[in-house]
Amino acid sequence: xxxxxxxxxxxxxxxxxxxxxxxxxxxxxxxxxxxxxxxxxxxxxxxxxxxxxxxxxxxxxxxxxxxxxxxxxxxxxxxxxxxxxxxxxxxxxxxxxxxxxxxxxxxxxxxxxxxxxxxxxxxxxxxxxxxxxxxxxxxxxxxxxxxxxxxxxxxxxxxxxxxxxxxxxxxxxxxxxxxxxxxxxxxxxxxxxxxxxxxxxxxxxxxx
Amino acid sequence: xxxxxxxxxxxxxxxxxxxxxxxxxxxxxxxxxxxxxxxxxxxxxxxxxxxxxxxxxxxxxxxxxxxxxxxxxxxxxxxxxxxxxxxxxxxxxxxxxxxxxxxxxxxxxxxxxxxxxxxxxxxxxxxxxxxxxxxxxxxxxxxxxxxxxxxxxxxxxxxxxxxxxxxxxxxxxxxxxxxxxxxxxxxxxxxxxxxxxxxxxxxxxxxxxxxxxxxxxxxxxxxxxxxxxxxxxxxxxxxxxxxxxxxxxxxxxxxxxxxxxxxxxxxxxxxxxxxxxxxxxxxxxxxx
Numbered sequence: 001x002x003x004x005x006x007x008x009x010x011x012x013x014x015x016x017x018x019x020x021x022x023x024x025x026x027x028x029x030x031x032x033x034x035x036x037x038x039x040x041x042x043x044x045x046x047x048x049x050x051x052x053x054x055x056x057x058x059x060x061x062x063x064x065x066x067x068x069x070x071x072x073x074x075x076x077x078x079x080x081x082x083x084x085x086x087x088x089x090x091x092x093x094x095x096x097x098x099x100x101x102x103x104x105x106x107x108x109x110x111x112x113x114x115x116x117x118x119x120x121x122x123x124x125x126x127x128x129x130x131x132x133x134x135x136x137x138x139x140x141x142x143x144x145x146x147x148x149x150x151x152x153x154x155x156x157x158x159x160x161x162x163x164x165x166x167x168x169x170x171x172x173x174x175x176x177x178x179x180x181x182x183x184x185x186x187x188x189x190x191x192x193x194x195x196x197x198x199x200x201x202x203x204x205x206x207x208x
Numbered sequence: 209x210x211x212x213x214x215x216x217x218x219x220x221x222x223x224x225x226x227x228x229x230x231x232x233x234x235x236x237x238x239x240x241x242x243x244x245x246x247x248x249x250x251x252x253x254x255x256x257x258x259x260x261x262x263x264x265x266x267x268x269x270x271x272x273x274x275x276x277x278x279x280x281x282x283x284x285x286x287x288x289x290x291x292x293x294x295x296x297x298x299x300x301x302x303x304x305x306x307x308x309x310x311x312x313x314x315x316x317x318x319x320x321x322x323x324x325x326x327x328x329x330x331x332x333x334x335x336x337x338x339x340x341x342x343x344x345x346x347x348x349x350x351x352x353x354x355x356x357x358x359x360x361x362x363x364x365x366x367x368x369x370x371x372x373x374x375x376x377x378x379x380x381x382x383x384x385x386x387x388x389x390x391x392x393x394x395x396x397x398x399x400x401x402x403x404x405x406x407x408x409x410x411x412x413x414x415x416x417x418x419x420x421x422x423x424x425x426x427x428x429x430x431x432x433x434x435x436x437x438x439x440x441x442x443x444x445x446x447x448x449x450x451x452x453x454x455x456x457x458x459x460x461x462x463x464x465x466x467x468x469x470x471x472x473x474x475x476x477x478x479x480x481x482x483x484x485x486x487x488x489x490x491x492x493x494x495x496x
Contacts, residue, residue, distance in 0.1 A: 003309045010306045011295050056295070065293040067259055069310045070282035208259040 004071065004079030005086075011056055022048040023091070027098055035112060036164035038099040042122040043163065046091035047129055047156060050084050051149045054137050058145045064208050077138060077200045081192070084134065088126035092119050112171055117181075121167055124188045129156075131188075131195035138203040209235045210268075211357050211389040217255055217265035226251050227413045228265070233406070236386045238379065239418075240400035241393035242481060243410035244489045249393045252410065253361045257287065270357060283312060286350025289361040292342040294334045300345060301330040311353035322348035326371075339366030347375065351382065358382070358390040364399050376403050397481035407481060411489055425478055429463040432456070433474030445469065448487025459487035 012019075026044045030037035057063070066076050096119055103111045129152070136148045170181065212233035219226045226248040233239045243249050254260040256267050258275045267274040269281045294303050300323070308314045323330060326344040328337075337345065343363050350358055358379070364372045380403055382388050394400060400407060400421070408418040417424070431446070434455050443449060445465070449458030459479060460466045466476060 006309065007306045010302055011298065013302070014297055056297075060295045060297075061293040062295070064259070064291070065295075068257065068282070068287045069307065070279050071310060072279055205261065207261065208254070 001075060001079055001082065004075060005083060008053060008079070008083050011060075011062075012053055015052065015056070018052050019045065019049045019091075022052075023094055023098070027095070027102075031099070031102055031109065034164060036167050038095055038111070038114060038118050039122040039125075039163060039167045040160055041098065042088075042092035042095035043125050043129075044156060045095060046088040046122075046126040047133075047152065049087050049091060050126075050130060050133070051152065053083065053087070054080075054133075054145065055149060058137075058142050061142070063203075063206075067208055073204045074200045077134075077196065077203050080134060080137075081130075081196045081199070084130040085127070088123050088130070092123045092126070095122070115171070117170060118167075120185065121170065124185055125163060127192050128188045131191045135195055135199040135202055138199045139206065211235045211270055212256065212391060213266075213268040214252075214256070215266045217252065217267065218263050219251060219255060219260060220263055224248065225413045226255070226262075229410070229413075229415045230265075231408055231415055231418055233389060233391050233408075235389050236383070237405035238383060238390040238392060238403050239406040239408055240397075240404035240421075240481075241391060241408050241410065242395065242397055242400065242485055244485065245395055247410050247489075248413045249395075249410055250361055253359060253391075253393055256359065283353075284355060285357045285359055286353065286355030287359050287361075288343060288346045288350050288363045290339065290343065290363060290365045291361075292346045294342070294345070296335040297333065299331055299333050300328055300337075303334060303345070304330070304349075307349055308352075313354040315352050315354065319348055319352035322351060340368060340371055343367060343375075344371065347378070351378070356388055358388075358392075360390065360392045360394075362394055363392070364394060364396055372399065379403060395485075397485060401481055409485065409488065416488055421481075424484070427461060427463060428479045428484055429460050429466050430477040430479045430483055431458050431460055431466050431470060431474050432477065433470060437470065437473055442469070446487075448490050450487075459483060 022045045023041065026041045026048075027037075030040045030044075034040060063076075067073065096114065099111060099114060099118075102109055103114075133148065133152055137145055140148060210232040212231065214229060214231040217226060217229045224246070229248075229252060231252075241249050241252070251260060255262045256269065256274065258278050261275075270284050272281050274281060295306075298306070304319060308316070308319075326341075326348060328341060328345060328348070334342070334345075343366060347363070364375065367375065376399060379390055379392075383390070392400065392404065404421050406418065407421050407424055409416040419427075432455065435451065435453075438449075438451075438456060445460055445462075446458035447461055449456055463476065466474075470476070
């Protein structure tokens with residue numbers, strides 16, 4: 001598992017600037033205009049980085065290389081799911097950090113007060129998206145994955161407003177301790193686990 | 209002892225079928241897997257490596273079952289293919305950093321020695337390597353983790369003659385250790401004429417034979433003679449026959465019988481692997 005994560009970091013090493021670029025661009029776009037920018041910057045950066053990482057794999061027909069190494073296909077899938085958790089946490093925390101910095105340096109931005117839910121919420125949304133995206137990545141061909149990346153990008157644009165509204169509703173109505181919210185979070189974790197098992201089965205059966 | 213034991217392996221595609229192939233690869237020898245393009249050699253190798261799931265049949269490598277013991281098997285084998293899928297944007301050094309930790313018996317010094325021998329700079333990006341250089345890199349990786357079995361799928365198809373010879377010498381070196389074995393799929397049969405001990409011939413998805421190369425050359429013969437020596441019964445003795453206006457050339461699989469049949473009236477030659485492959489694949493009568 002560690003070797004596979006290491007592999008992903010080596011593969012991404014030369015394009016780490018892409019993650020920083022996503023963070024900078026989305027921050028510049030959302031922070032001045034959007035009250036829910038802390039969520040959107042995190043979600044967009046995380047998903048763009050995840051799909052960039054999978055595109056590097058697809059472009060290099062990485063699965064054909066990985067199956068020659070002494071690792072099981074299950075482990076390959078496990079590592080990618082772990083990678084998606086790391087990417088979402090780092091992106092969401094980076095967005096949180098940028099917003100803390102922005103609100104202290106530019107109080108005129110008039111950003112809402114940051115809470116733990118501003119980290120957990122976007123991270124959960126990214127994991128929910130990854131739960132749908134990753135099984136498709138493991139079952140589709142090179143062309144299919146490119147199409148799925150495009151579809152998800154459009155989906156993300158369409159979901160920006162509802163996400164902002166949902167997160168604002170939580171903040172405004174002070175629903176942070178509402179049990180429904182915790183049920184949703186548990187539901188997302190379960191979805192993520194089920195998604196892993198589906199992706200593992202699909203990839204184990206996939207012919208390369 | 210067999211390093212590979214394949215039993216009744218079957219895979220059906222709309223275009224062709226690998227049909228009930230059973231094959232043993234002996235430890236301590238080089239086995240050449242030959243056959244024309246598209247007859248199922250690569251499919252068979254992919255099934256051995258778990259890249260393609262067979263419809264039925266079983267594969268055992270180094271005494272372990274595929275795919276149940278896939279990880280243990282892959283620690284002990286090296287894979288070299290003409291389709292080397294590495295990260296194009298990375299350097300050889302980065303790729304090595306990526307690959308080496310997966311192997312328990314990785315030998316860094318050996319790897320560096322092979323890079324030097326193959327004139328591969330660790331700073332060079334994979335995308336800058338020619339097909340031949342990629343095969344060299346794959347070979348360096350395969351030979352640096354003490355692989356007991358090398359599985360090579362068309363490794364020489366993109367190589368210049370100089371490196372092809374060099375590679376064959378390297379493989380011969382590897383075979384100094386009697387524990388090591390190689391299965392080498394190719395349609396360039398001259399490579400196998402040089403180094404193979406056993407030849408397995410696949411045609412139209414079926415195993416035609418798997419025999420020691422020397423036995424094969426003793427058993428098969430190329431018969432050349434005048435057309436008047438042929439009649440329909442004699443033609444049926446040939447696996448494949450090529451007839452011209454002045455004579456014929458054909459392959460028989462029983463040299464002794466051919467000697468008895470033609471005596472001094474025809475010329476009997478030792479066939480090359482290419483002859484065996486050509487006449488078997490074509491079959492019947494060929495008019496030139």
